[in-house]
Amino acid sequence: MSDTAREELARRIAGEITLSDDPGATLRKWRTDFDISQTELAAQLDVSSSVVSDYESGRRESPGIGVIRRMVNALLAIDETRGGGHIRQFARVLSAGFESDIVHDLREYPTAVPLDRFYDAIDATEITRGKRDYVNGHTVINSIQAITRLSSEEFYRLYGQSTDRALMFTDVTRGESPLVAMRVVTPTPNAVVLHGLGEDDLWEHAPALANIDGFSLAVTNCDIETALNDLRTLS
Amino acid sequence: MSDTAREELARRIAGEITLSDDPGATLRKWRTDFDISQTELAAQLDVSSSVVSDYESGRRESPGIGVIRRMVNALLAIDETRGGGHIRQFARVLSAGFESDIVHDLREYPTAVPLDRFYDAIDATEITRGKRDYVNGHTVINSIQAITRLSSEEFYRLYGQSTDRALMFTDVTRGESPLVAMRVVTPTPNAVVLHGLGEDDLWEHAPALANIDGFSLAVTNCDIETALNDLRTLS
DNA sequence: CGGCTACTTCGGCAATTGTCGAATGGAGGG
DNA sequence: CCCTCCATTCGACAATTGCCGAAGTAGCCG
Known part of the structure; x- marks a missing residue:
């Protein structure tokens, strides 16, 4: 250590x-x-x-x-x-060059994890299916902090070693900002998870934008720390 | 701010x-x-x-x-x-994605600064001349912290927006580690400044390595904060 | 040499802290 | 219903802090 x-x-x-x-x-x-x-x-x-x-x-x-x-x-x-x-966990975030109040966790998995298992582990509901059905890692991001503070170059660093990952945005109210942000970054991740809301609260245009960009979109209200612990068992 | x-x-x-x-x-x-x-x-x-x-x-x-x-x-x-x-100054270091105990300052100059003026400003003695005689910015680095903690990818981020810059290594005893590190990064900076020693203390192979890689090498014992203040007047 | 500034040391004292341990309450499990 | 664990509240008191202001030192400048 x-x-x-x-x-x-x-x-x-x-x-x-x-x-x-x-x-x-x-x-x-x-x-x-x-x-x-x-x-x-x-x-x-x-x-x-x-x-x-x-x-x-x-x-x-x-x-x-x-x-x-x-x-x-x-x-x-x-x-x-x-x-x-x-x-x-803190070391991973630091070595990726982020402050821990922007990026909460950033991890690469040793093997590809099927999205179904990933969503089970974090108790998420998939809203739209994407082109790929697996993830190689995840990044947990405070959406407000990220959008207000990260430059476009830094935004790409959220991908860690692979874009074949899930980006999970926390402190989300409707999902508008993260989905709009996904419009302008290329390539997009395999999955975007919005934490803090249910299907009913989701911004109405979110599913359509996810479809256009080809990533899986899910929502969850799980406890983040519990979910991160559960994700450790995936590998 | x-x-x-x-x-x-x-x-x-x-x-x-x-x-x-x-x-x-x-x-x-x-x-x-x-x-x-x-x-x-x-x-x-x-x-x-x-x-x-x-x-x-x-x-x-x-x-x-x-x-x-x-x-x-x-x-x-x-x-x-x-x-x-x-x-x-702290914000610049943070936005470059570093901790301030590794990188002390990182700055881009609005115009190219002749190396002679740069060295005058930091009271440095040039040991060997390099292929380029100007810098577009500087990075002040704690050499021990950088060498023990930065990954090779992170090392390149020390260049900020341009490799046409001076890397100033602090807490240097002979200069061996920074010069060896410069051997493995490509491209090399325009200048390397070793802070904390005089000509007499310099590692004997340092000038030869600088010549091979084509960067200017200098030493200085100036007060860092004073030098950083003086560098502000260059632009 | 005198004046000024920056800083150090220390006595003093009212106010606050650091911690124990007793009493109490809520939740969960057997 | 009882037991265990976790947590809160509070009285008590020895110890320490927060700060003033006086006295002193060193360096600089005119």
Whole structure:
């Protein structure tokens, strides 16, 4: 495990907590993202579990950086004892040259995965079928951040090593922006998944645009972290 | 000025201070990097200057995150009143897809700059002349970080928009690693500057390798921040 | 030499933190 | 219904912080 990815993730988390308007809520966000209970975190820190709860609930307005440092290091230490999945995920995003608030995950699969299995794993409903029925990887993207911040050159880097992949856009309301963006990038991915809405909420022109560009379009409301965990079992 | 570059720089600084073994020294590092006096920072914070000095000197072992947040925001606020040079510099590095501890600066010049003027601006001594006598931009790189962390694909991204540029490697002892790295990248830049050593310290094979690959080689011991400021006047 | 600026050190003290541990509540499983 | 686990709230108190302001040092400039 690269120490530098761990260090950068630590710095990222610590910076976010320190600057947050609600540091306790931000601390809780990262703890739950790592799938760690307060009890487990407290054990790692060698404190009572009420200490963790007090901090997350905002009892102390300005905790010392010593406390924050120990909390962040404890999160990463627990992740490491579990195999380092979160550190790896963050490292993949960094090495692709993105910030983790734009790209949430970027992964190449060792073998082609049939789209049906992929959609099962993420509990997605396919709206339109595309020309290809498999994916070799995925990229999970915050759609608002991506559209407002990425240059057109950077947009292509979302493809990682292969365009034979699924792009999953999160924080989607109707799907208009991602589908319009897909109109202007060439080539298109094998699949586009819109996260955060159901069939009924989808922009009415989305299926037609997907058909024109030849990619599979799906929607899902699954829990992202759970889905990413399930995707690990595909390979 | 992009708010997101400011936010990311803030997060980066706050994370680094929070996780540091010597938070006071890290705080001082960033204050001096921004070329801000304690007196000026204290005025921005509306506290006595001894408050800033106490924190930087480590009087308090675990300052509260409220203090760190106000210090970081004050640094950026002062930078903004001066035109945002540091935020811009950080934004350039980020938008090139690098971490700022690998790439310190990356800039395209509006016009070609003669190498003589470039070397004057950074107080460098040319060791061998190359095939081209101008640069269209520069990239300032931490050589150890770059060599240990960048993939070969990422190495090419150091070129920004043009290979007609100078690559300046910092934290150099003899220059062996950067020169060896230059042997395997194609094309080579117009100039390579090794920062941190004089002619006498240079690896003996460096001039020959530069000649083979046809780039200008120079050494300098200038102050990086001063040099970057001077380079701004070239355009 | 005097004045000014930047910075350091330190005493002091009100305010806040770091943490324990008790009490309590909710959810899930046997 | 009981047990276990996770989480919250809060009183208590020793320890530390946040900051002022005084005194001092060093360097620069006229």
